[in-house]
Amino acid sequence: MSTQVPSALLDLLGIDVPIVQAPMAGVSSPAMAAAVSTSGGLGSLGVGAMNASKAREAIHEFRRLSGGPLNVNVFVHRPAHADKQKASAWLARLQPEFDRWNAKAPQELHEIYTSFLVDNDMLAMLVEEKPRAVSFHFGVPHPHQIQALHDAGIVLLASATNQDEAKLIEAAGIDAVVAQGYEAGGHRGVFDPDIEDSQLGTFALTRLLVRAVNLPIIAAGGIMDGAGIASALSLGAQAAQLGTAFVATDESLADAGYRERLFSAAAHHTTMTRVISGRPARSLANDFTQWGSAVPNEAIPDYPIAYDVGKALHAAGKAADQSGYGAQWAGQGAPLARALSSAALMQALKEELVQAERSVC
Template identity: 60%
Template sequence: MINQTDNRMLLRVLGIQLPIIQAPMAGVNTPALAAAVSNAGGLGSLGVGAMNAEAARKVIRETRALTTEPFNVNVFCHRPATADRTVERQWLDWLAPLFEQFDSAPPPLLSEIYTSFVTDSAMLKVFVEEKPAVVSFHFGLPPSAVIDALRNAGIKLLASATNLKEAAEVAASGVDAIVAQGIEAGGHRGVFDPQAPDDRLGTFALTRLLVKEFRLPVIASGGIMDGAGIAAALALGAQAAQLGTAFVACPETSIDEGYRRAILGESARHTTFTTAISGRLARSMKNKFTELGSDSRSPEPPPYPIAYDAGKALHAAAKAKGEFGYGAQWAGQAAALARSLPATELFSQLVSELNESVRQLQRFSG
């Protein structure tokens, strides 16, 4: 039976009405999407991990112009990459024939295209000044002084975890809730240490473990696409569900036509993990880039996000010639359930499905 009292506790903390959070998806989210979800009663999100501080300030202000409701701003807390020119050269040489197919050449050098929030004082300054209602962390946690600064600014904090050890670090850090990212989730796996063994826990197993182990509210994330999935997460003790792939096909997102065709077609039935696109393990629909990464002759890609510099360049070269198969087409395991609906309409359907699922549970238990 769903514990509605506990659910209301988290909703009060986040300042939202309904236990539905739109996942932050860097490069996919827009102010229009985040605002639509927040205006509908959930928590909309912006993924600014791939932006510099002033770009983040701009989208925060654009979102605030569209909604007076709370929204979440997400950052990446990965360990900054260490450049290895030998590894980078091997990777560029491996990709060179593909660039040639599209009348292009790989970049002469690769760079760390994203600044980790653990070292980004400019981004922290923006958050303290702009005071978004919620800030969330992926790939780890920033230093305690940063967490204290955000909390002192009145910002509520979320952090993702993929196992019990990471969740214990999150719980000890002073954040307000744990996002339980299951193996089914699309996009980048949120492990703190990519070199450590990965338990690869599913969303429901991880959610239940964290609910039993920790006093912090738990937000279930990964493979949840409809109201029935949200109800199942709440029944396991989660106080909200976070959905990303479910919103990717909404017209408010910034995805290109190739990504949109893929997630609404046969490709959505087949997802896989790859490090080839960005240098870090991420779940994508199978495409030409994931096939490249599974080639046994492939050298090791540079670390995240240095490899992403090459990945984005290859996608741009291919896309200019009408080939979309080298894009980062991130999607969760249940991507085939995606719906191409305006965000407000999709959110309304999610709420209706959730309510119907709760009624079914109540009939079953009564």
């Protein structure tokens, strides 16, 4: 596919180039999303960690900076099951790590994020604000939520890590599938984190989903440059989603420790872990992932309850000038990261994509 001939998906999303910036909660910013959309791609905001009021503020800030299309991502995980005994045991297990930095662990843990499945305020806000797209991670929302968003003229996207999930997305009436390969940084989009993960790579998954469902496919995972985008398009994807590529941009909310580790040997050793948040997620290798390598999954509280203490431990480490306990999400393409402005990165991606397409003509 040539970037000069927009696909049906590009038309649907109102973008000129097949580049979607991943909605990285805690990393993506309105300024990043605005730069991507102004450059012809689809900018995204991850609001799964926000309430409706804060999400609205972020959308308004984006619109102050850009008139381009915006994707807003929400989490549709099953609400956490509170298990006080498990939470207490988890706090006790982590206490020595807090002791290392002369910090106090929380006395109890809380469900710090609300799933979109039960967040009526977020639904009402999105219907009112009408971003170009809303995307879902960890599953699909209720039928009435899908209907309300569609009635507002919003394009809907959802992540899938295998064919069964993609078929559920199609059956739910969602407009496009984000094929999230095992290489991808951040949280796995698996619908059920407690069943066996097929661990399909991005390119195999993309080809499988192109054949399995009659929806546009957005390839995601390990894609860092124009050559990677071109490869995804050649396999049948209509766009590519990039997340780790934007972590080191000027507009990223990643802190100094995160950025430093991204450009260290840790980038060559990303690992899938549940200990930080309670759900499997790919992170740069750090102190927390090393500590958690021997911890059984059954010991970890549900997402996002586990994330409550994970964030507290990160804060304790930072106070002691230690950056090794953060949620430093990154995909397997992390060594290819570039420190640029988001606009400069978009320009480089577009030029590399054109060059890659020409090389196969």
